[in-house]
Amino acid sequence: MKFLIVGNMGYVGSVLSKYLRAARPDATIDGFDNAYFAHCLTGVKVLPERCLDEQFYGDVRTIGADMLKGYDAVIQLAAISNDPMGKQFEAVTMDVNQASALTVARYAAEAGVKNFVFASSCSVYGIAQGGPRKEGDPVNPITAYAKSKIGTEQGLETLDTDMVITCLRFATACGMSDRLRLDLVLNDYVACALTSGQITVLSDGTPWRPLIDVADMARAMDWSVDRQAENGGRYLCVNAGSNSSNYQVKDLAEAVAAAVPGSRISINHAAPVDSRSYQADFSLYEKLAPSHQPLVDLNQSVRNLIDGLRRMKFADHDFRTSDLIRLVVLQDHIRNERLSPDLEWLNVEALKAAQ
């Protein structure tokens, strides 16, 4: 089997690469990325890309059809991957997350790729009342990021192809990675607790947020890369997570406080309404992928984060303005004229001229 991970050098891709390598030692696994976060390693000295057969560098907005040739499965992760980045880079978000993802899928279909896996998000449910959302329920994407995810799903559904397509609507990610990010709710709370002993909940604590550990995201993609059409249909959109992992954010803060003795929780009762609050129903994923169900529970994710952050000797009180926050990394690239305002790498000549 030969796999291509597009967007492999981020938080999820770094875990996925190692997971797939361990699960499928004989497979050929390649990566394609434009390396925005290549330098953001956390607690490791060896690049996670070392476990791949080949690393290709490039911008998915200009990817060529030839890049997709010869693969059995393609996993599409490359994205402007959260709401704050999507707000600041709205046009790029639509371009990278939707238009380019659909181009990659079309090239993959034309090249005879058998399976295409798209990393979608439960954020398409936006603010949803009335219990856990199923895949067929109305969506309510509020942010550019969420709109780009639903737009891509719709484009993939109507693609004229025999390729088996799996859109995994992931719950909010959490957990340790060789490229850890702290702009995720649980990861942020653990970092807060370790640095200041104060877990600052930026909302009033009531929003619902299903969680999935990044290792379990990898498990779901491992299932999807050779899913057969008889199991779920040629095109499948499925919530990826576990029915036991629908939490209100105050529950997450409490789990972290229990794991970090002496830490306190502060809730912002005056917070504006969160653009995300939903529960998701993961029964379909449970039915279709019984052997790939999430294994890492909330307390284990918290313990893994504590261990990982301690290994890094993490003590940065200002981590919300550090390069563990994706938006900060992109802004720093732009400020230092490494990236254009449209997030294109500036060439060496331009860099020299700017100095």
Ligand SMILES: NC(=O)c1ccc[n+]([C@@H]2O[C@H](COP(=O)([O-])OP(=O)(O)OC[C@H]3O[C@@H](n4cnc5c(N)ncnc54)[C@H](O)[C@@H]3O)[C@@H](O)[C@H]2O)c1
């Ligand atoms: N982390 C989560 O909570 C979560 C939840 C649901 C879905 N997802 C999805 O999973 C995927 C991976 O998420 P992540 O947390 O690893 O994000 P990330 O931002 O850490 O990584 C994204 C990767 O895509 C690459 N990339 C971005 N634009 C590119 C471009 N124009 N050309 C080539 N490469 C490009 C980046 O360099 C980076 O390595 C994303 O599609 C994200 O939307 C993530």
